[in-house]
Amino acid sequence: MKILLVGYGKMGQAIERIAVGRGHTIAGRVDVQTSDVIAPGADVAIEFTQPGAAVNNITKCLSFGIPVVSGTTGWMEKLDEVKSVCSKHNGAFFYASNYSLGVNIFFKVNEYLARLMAGQEAYEVSVDETHHTQKKDAPSGTAITIAEGIIKNSPHKKSWVNGASEQKDQLVISSFRIDPAPGTHIVKYKSAIDDIEITHTAHSREGFALGAVLVAEWIKGRKGCFTMDDFLPF
Numbered sequence: 726m727k728i729l730l731v732g733y734g735k736m737g738q739a740i741e742r743i744a745v746g747r748g749h750t751i752a753g754r755v756d757v758q759t760s761d762v763i764a765p766g767a768d769v770a771i772e773f774t775q776p777g778a779a780v781n782n783i784t785k786c787l788s789f790g791i792p793v794v795s796g797t798t799g800w801m802e803k804l805d806e807v808k809s810v811c812s813k814h815n816g817a818f819f820y821a822s823n824y825s826l827g828v829n830i831f832f833k834v835n836e837y838l839a840r841l842m843a844g845q846e847a848y849e850v851s852v853d854e855t856h857h858t859q860k861k862d863a864p865s866g867t868a869i870t871i872a873e874g875i876i877k878n879s880p881h882k883k884s885w886v887n888g889a890s891e892q893k894d895q896l897v898i899s900s901f902r903i904d905p906a907p908g909t910h911i912v913k914y915k916s917a918i919d920d921i922e923i924t925h926t927a928h929s930r931e932g933f934a935l936g937a938v939l940v941a942e943w944i945k946g947r948k949g950c951f952t953m954d955d956f957l958p959f
Contacts, residue, residue, distance in 0.1 A: 726749045726750075726768045726769065726941070726942065726945060727749070727750050727751075727752040727766055727767050727768045727769075728740075728744050728749050728750070728751055728752060728767065728768065728769055728770070728771060728938075728941060729751075729752045729753045729754075729755070729767040729769070729770040729771070729786070729791060730751060730753070730754045730755065730770075730771055731755045731770050731771065731772040731773070731774060731782045731786065731793075732755065732756065732772060732773040732774035732775075732782075732797070733754045733755065733756040734756070734773070735930060736773040736796070736930055736933065736934060737754070737756075737771075737773055739929075739930045739931060739933075739934035740771055740773070740934045740937055740938060741754075742934075743931070743934050743935050743938050744771075744938050744941075747938060747942075749938070752766060752767035752768075753767065755782070767791050768791075768792070768945055769791065769792045769793070769794060769941045769944060769945060770786040770791045770792070770793045770794070771793075771794045771796075771937050771938070771941055772786070772793055772794065772795040772796070772797060773795075773796045773797055773937075774797050775797065775799075775861055776797060776798070776799030776800045776861060776862055777800075778797075779795065779797040779799075779800045780800055780803045780806065780807060783795055783807050783810075783818065784806075784807065784810045787807075787810050787811050787814050787816040787818065788810070788814055790814065790816065791816075792816060792817035792818070792819075792944050792945065792947070793816075793817070793818050793819070794819045794937055794940050794941045794944060795818070795819065795820050795821075796820075796821060796822075796823075796824055796933065796937055798822050798862050798865060798866025798867075798869075799861065799862030799866065801866075801869075804820070807820075808950050811949070811950055812950075815948055816948065817944050817947050817948055817949060817950075817951070818949075818950045818951070819940055819944050819950075819951045819952070819956075820950075820951075820952060821936075821940070821952060821953045822865075822866030822867050822869065822870045823866065823867040823870070823933065823936075824932075824933050824934075824935075824936030824937045824939075824940060824953075825927065825932035825933050825936050826932065826936060826957075827925060827927075827932060828867060828910075828925055828927075828932075829936075829953050829957055831871075831910070831923070831925040832870060832871065832874055833959065834923060835871050835874045835875065835912055835923065836874040836875075836877070836878050838912070838914075838921075838923060839874060839875045839877075839878035839879050840878045842879070842914055842921075843878060843879055843880055843881075845914075845916075846881070847916045847917070847918070848914040848915060848916045848921070849914070849915050849916070850875060850879070850881075850882065850896060850912065850913065850914050850915075851896065851897045851898070851899065851912075851913050851915070852864075852868055852871055852872055852875075852885075852896065852897070852898045852899070852910065852911070852912055852913070853898075853899045853901070853909075853910070853911040853913065854867065854868035854898065854899070854900055854901070854908070854909070854910050854911075855900075855901040855902075855903055855906050855908070855909040855910075856900075856901075856902060856903075856906055856907070856908050856909075857902065857903070857904050857905055857906055857907065858902045858903070858904050860902065863887060863900040863902070864885075864887050864898040864900045865900070865908070865910075867908065867910055868898050868900070868910060869885070869898075871910060871912060872885035872896050872898055873885075875896055875912070876896060881893070881894065882894055882895065882896040883895070884896070885897075885898055886898070887899075887900060907927040907928065907929055907930055908925075908926075908927040909924065909925070909926045909927070910924070910925050911923070911924045912924075939956075940956055943956055
């Protein structure tokens with residue numbers, strides 16, 4: 726398979742290593758010095774760039790018939806726009822806030838725990854996320870997905886907020902930027918009696934990169950908009 730890398734930072738380079746190791750070839754590399762995302766003959770584009778560039782990169786690829794696997798976070802307010810472009814061009818688009826298998830298992834555990842805690846009013850839930858200082862968006866897309874999983878399953882939380890809040894129905898996400906952390910997410914339930922915590926700690930980018938390549942292999946030949954719920958067997 727020929728893969729176009731849209732974004733050639735540390736994540737793009739990790740994806741390249743894994744893709745080549747799995748027998749794929751790189752059709753092209755797009756970074757901040759490259760203005761054109763077109764790579765003739767590319768079977769799929771894997772896009773990890775910046776929030777301000779993501780929509781333009783994705784729509785360009787879709788307009789040229791290239792399926793897109795996107796992992797850029799911080800641009801979700803324009804997701805419907807991208808889905809419309811995908812439909813217009815009868816293309817394929819896959820978005821996930823995190824491609825790690827372990828993180829997606831963590832998402833499911835988080836939702837299950839939220840259901841268990843729904844009737845426990847003595848506990849206050851919050852989310853902490855820590856990433857490297859080069860990460861531009863805060864909170865992380867992964868933290869937002871975690872928060873949405875809690876809100877969906879809790880009668881006590883109606884929305885999330887980044888930073889402190891005095892509103893009981895707001896779920897607080899605290900963001901920390903510390904090098905060289907690839908990503909740590911903690912869900913905390915605190916009470917006067919005890920605390921309950923679940924944690925996912927990434928040790929490297931390899932898990933994210935492998936997941937993106939596996940999805941790129943999966944999406945070839947498909948049409949439509951997809952998420953990890955479509956890809957994973959659980």
